[in-house]
Amino acid sequence: MPIQTFRRAHRPLQQHAADWQPVPESTFDALRLSRDELEQLARSFRGRIVLPGMPEYDTDRVSNPLFDFHPVALLYCAVPGDVALALQLARHARLPFTCRSGGHSTAGFSVDDGLVIDVSLMRGIAIDRDRMEARVASGVNFGDLNAVLDTHRLHLPGGGCADVGIAGYMQGGGYGFTSREFGMNCDNVLGVTLMLADGSLVVADDRRNRDLFWAARGGTGNNFGVLLDVRYRLHALYEVWGFGLRWPLAGAPDALLLLQQAYMREGAPAALGFQAFLAESAGEPSLNVLGMFHGPRAEGLAAIAALRATGAPELTIDRVDTYARLNDGLLDQLTPPTGDVVEFKRSGYLASPLARADWQALVDAYRRAPSRFAMIGFEPYGAAIRTPPPGGNAFVHRDVDCDLFIDSFFDASGSPTSREAAQSWLDDTMALMRPFLNGHVYQNYPVRGLPGFRHAYWGAAFEPLLAVKRKYDPQDVFHFEQSLSPWPAGIERPGTAPLDAPAGAAEAIERVAPPPALHEVLSAGA
């Protein structure tokens, strides 16, 4: 079995007492460890421990004006044993924690004021060509994964950004240019390995811990355990035809009308994957459709012929290339935000038809955006996304036209009014679209403070997901603002009938390794 492995460590992993010199005493108090005890712990830890006062602390805690946390420690785990130690440390110090892989949670859910259990040093990728499978460690990002798959001319639906980590992306669904052909990233999962809060290891697949297998695909990260690796089914795909279409804004309403009518939930071939953006491109606000077709160029051109006949858009990209290169390059057509800008993001699923006048109103709203970097994006669903894999999974957003997202920007160093303007433009534009949205929200574009997030993210899967959560994390140790938890009193619950319990719900947890014995450094205070 050919195996290709990445293990990239950006900094020396071995640490010494001198590393803790600049760390304030309050940190040791919070960890309930002396400096000597921490050094002893670090000797067993294969990764790196970053604490306040250390030179990398401020960049590593990743903050922005919308979320600004000061973790007591960032624990870069290099092996599963490090994750077990990190979980023990959280228990010992009675600190909350959150998991982090690619660190791309747009709501900042992968950092908090307790511990950050970071898996980004765990970057192994094993490809089994004969079985068309890959086993991918949870710290792997799509830049590395696509590079490895490209060598083998194999494929997995992945995101548009090279730095997005598989752990957060997969557990929340995972949409990409080829999802219409191969489903969401989570639909391609054959099994997962997680470490539960007590440090025990579980494998969840179609034979073992089947309820957890169902829940881990769409149930959203940081809910059941620390995801360690994912086993994927791969597809044969290498070169695709890439295309780009650009309309001036005057042509956008007709094109958007046609896109919804004939290119989203139904109509277009599954081999056609694309995203549409009202955004600045080549210095002009415009409508851009960027995509790829898995098949000959001539068939791809035929698939988009009706679009090209609507308002005579410019063909900005027309090239056969590898998926990996096109995936990296297609979105470069759009003007990237520059300067010290901060993004507000909201999204919703479009599931009802808009008339031409409604599209015109949206285009007019886009013209009023307070920042030239503002973007209204459309991620078309349909085709393979409509059908969950056999046995189903917890990703519920299936029968929709597209995920609509709006990115609004303000200058971090600008006046408070510029932030208010960005927020109110976003609110007004979302309000304009509300009659056409189905009330659900893609959990990979989470919104802090969203009152109905349980229904919005999980719909009919919420109740069975909560049952899986109670079984695998009975102490609710994996806890954050939007983790799975009962509906609070006073919040109106939607009348959706819950899905049936997933297969395996009545079975006991099957562990492949029990919790490790308490490490002697931590045992005293545990």
Ligand SMILES: Cc1cc2nc3c(=O)[nH]c(=O)nc-3n(C[C@H](O)[C@H](O)[C@H](O)COP(=O)(O)OP(=O)(O)OC[C@H]3O[C@@H](n4cnc5c(N)ncnc54)[C@H](O)[C@@H]3O)c2cc1C
């Ligand atoms: C620039 C950018 C581009 C994006 N493009 C796309 C796209 O094309 N398609 C798409 O579908 N989404 C996209 N997203 C959204 C992306 O899917 C989510 O932000 C996703 O959660 C990121 O995963 P991550 O591992 O990088 O993030 P993280 O912030 O590390 O994690 C996200 C969530 O998962 C949890 N988590 C992380 N690691 C683990 C673990 N090992 N075990 C348990 N829980 C864990 C975290 O606690 C957090 O709650 C994009 C986001 C950004 C910022």
